[in-house]
Amino acid sequence: MHGFLICALALMAALSLAQTSGGSNPARVVAEFEQRAKQYLDWRETTVGKAPYPTNSPGKIVAARQELANKVRVSRAGAKQGEVFTPEIANYFRREITATFNGRYGKRIRSSLKNSEPSEIHLEINQSYPEKVALQSTPPTLLLNLPELPKGLEYRIVGRELVLRDSDANIIVDYIQNALPETK
Amino acid sequence: MTVQRTPLWLAVCAFAICTALAHTQSKVDVRLPQKDKSVRFAVIGDSGTGERDQYQVAKEMEAYRKAANFNFVIMLGDNIYGGHEPRDFARKFEIPYAPLLDAGVKFYASLGNHDDPKLEPLYKPFNMNGERYYTFKKDFVQFFALDSDYMDAPQLSWLEQTLRSSRAQWKICFFHHPLYNEGKMHGPDLDLRNQLLPLLKTYGVNVVFSGHEHAYERLKPVDNIYYFVQGDSGKLERHDFHHSNELAASFDRARTFLLVEVAGDTLYFQTISESGETVDSGALPRAAAAVKAAPSAQ
Numbered sequence: 162m163h164g165f166l167i168c169a170l171a172l173m174a175a176l177s178l179a180q181t182s183g184g185s186n187p188a189r190v191v192a193e194f195e196q197r198a199k200q201y202l203d204w205r206e207t208t209v210g211k212a213p214y215p216t217n218s219p220g221k222i223v224a225a226r227q228e229l230a231n232k233v234r235v236s237r238a239g240a241k242q243g244e245v246f247t248p249e250i251a252n253y254f255r256r257e258i259t260a261t262f263n264g265r266y267g268k269r270i271r272s273s274l275k276n277s278e279p280s281e282i283h284l285e286i287n288q289s290y291p292e293k294v295a296l297q298s299t300p301p302t303l304l305l306n307l308p309e310l311p312k313g314l315e316y317r318i319v320g321r322e323l324v325l326r327d328s329d330a331n332i333i334v335d336y337i338q339n340a341l342p343e344t345k
Numbered sequence: 346m347t348v349q350r351t352p353l354w355l356a357v358c359a360f361a362i363c364t365a366l367a368h369t370q371s372k373v374d375v376r377l378p379q380k381d382k383s384v385r386f387a388v389i390g391d392s393g394t395g396e397r398d399q400y401q402v403a404k405e406m407e408a409y410r411k412a413a414n415f416n417f418v419i420m421l422g423d424n425i426y427g428g429h430e431p432r433d434f435a436r437k438f439e440i441p442y443a444p445l446l447d448a449g450v451k452f453y454a455s456l457g458n459h460d461d462p463k464l465e466p467l468y469k470p471f472n473m474n475g476e477r478y479y480t481f482k483k484d485f486v487q488f489f490a491l492d493s494d495y496m497d498a499p500q501l502s503w504l505e506q507t508l509r510s511s512r513a514q515w516k517i518c519f520f521h522h523p524l525y526n527e528g529k530m531h532g533p534d535l536d537l538r539n540q541l542l543p544l545l546k547t548y549g550v551n552v553v554f555s556g557h558e559h560a561y562e563r564l565k566p567v568d569n570i571y572y573f574v575q576g577d578s579g580k581l582e583r584h585d586f587h588h589s590n591e592l593a594a595s596f597d598r599a600r601t602f603l604l605v606e607v608a609g610d611t612l613y614f615q616t617i618s619e620s621g622e623t624v625d626s627g628a629l630p631r632a633a634a635a636v637k638a639a640p641s642a643q
Binding site for chain 1: 427429431435459462464467474475495499522533535540541
């Protein structure tokens with residue numbers, strides 16, 4: 162009897178895990194995402210270049226970043242949406258974000274987003290984030306629930322989309338459409 | 346400080362603004378005690394508009410620098426609004442603060458939502474050493490400049506480690522988004538507060554300066570931490586504040602900057618408007634139990 166109960170509980174737990182993870186193994190999906198993010202950054206740093214060093218001259222900083230961005234655009238000309246955020250990874254992110262929004266701190270996160278001067282821009286892979294548009298601040302609790310990124314890459318929210326941004330080159334590497342749940 | 350390749354038209358515009366402001370200087374009335382071995386600095390937030398009002402505040406700052414002898418400024422974010430071309434750095438920072446920079450005053454910037462989180466840390470006059478968040482010490486006061494736009498796990502862990510290892514008598518944090526804020530435009534950042542407050546309380550932070558809300562606010566201490574909101578050194582929103590018992594002082598009729606002096610166990614402050622009027626001032630003991638701040642100007 163005990164054996165049967167243990168088996169039944171284990172089966173229920175497995176089914177529940179499969180339901181919450183949409184049938185895929187979350188650890189594997191996260192590992193795959195982290196590998197793809199690292200691959201992009203390694204490629205960019207070795208093939209294209211790194212961020213410049215601090216200087217007194219804003220002209221030099223701006224020129225260095227523009228050069229970096231142009232090289233990324235040329236070298237990655239055929240890049241398409243979904244190369245880093247594959248459909249499986251994107252679904253994982255959507256589930257995690259929805260769970261965070263529906264969780265204990267969801268109300269605070271929504272309030273923080275509302276107060277952070279949200280902006281709407283047209284997203285295109287390999288394009289620069291518009292210089293004159295403020296970057297929307299990203300709620301810390303949301304960041305803490307997403308896989309950590311290597312220095313040089315960051316998440317940004319634009320409307321309901323989650324953007325993966327190359328912060329050194331100011332390039333939109335990839336994005337997930339409707340990553341954030343609809344506003345209540 | 347050399348302004349690099351400033352176009353002629355820009356220099357002419359700046360000269361015109363400075364000339365127009367030349368006759369508007371008010372009487373300097375320093376209320377800081379200017380004690381020996383004290384740490385003195387100025388605070389500006391949401392400053393980088395490049396417009397006339399920013400220049401007027403900068404002009405008052407220079408007048409007060411001569412009298413109060415502060416040698417550094419902390420910036421609470423939105424240091425450069427709009428574009429980030431070299432001309433923007435000139436018009437929104439280098440030219441208005443040229444007299445201060447020429448006098449050797451150092452600026453320590455934190456990032457706001459209108460700032461470029463990659464370009465500005467690389468700009469040496471902001472003293473960020475290429476980092477979004479960093480710390481520096483001035484005698485017995487340690488400062489922690491944070492990036493509240495992107496408070497991720499590495500930053501939180503760095504903050505905890507740095508605060509824990511700090512032996513400074515005073516710990517002062519500055520960042521853009523206010524944890525407490527009675528202004529009606531933005532309000533407090535509740536999620537940020539949720540993540541930051543436990544660290545600030547645990548490791549004995551004494552004072553927090555923030556911007557974002559385009560007005561001046563001094564809040565009553567919460568858990569022995571003093572909170573100032575100062576997001577009006579360039580931008581100004583003449584909006585109402587919430588009628589709240591949390592506000593110790595507030596002002597939204599003109600742009601301001603803050604003068605601060607930390608001497609022993611006391612922090613003295615003076616909030617000065619663009620016309621040179623002192624709108625708030627007082628002395629705060631390090632343990633926030635007994636606040637002896639002067640009455641609010643509001």
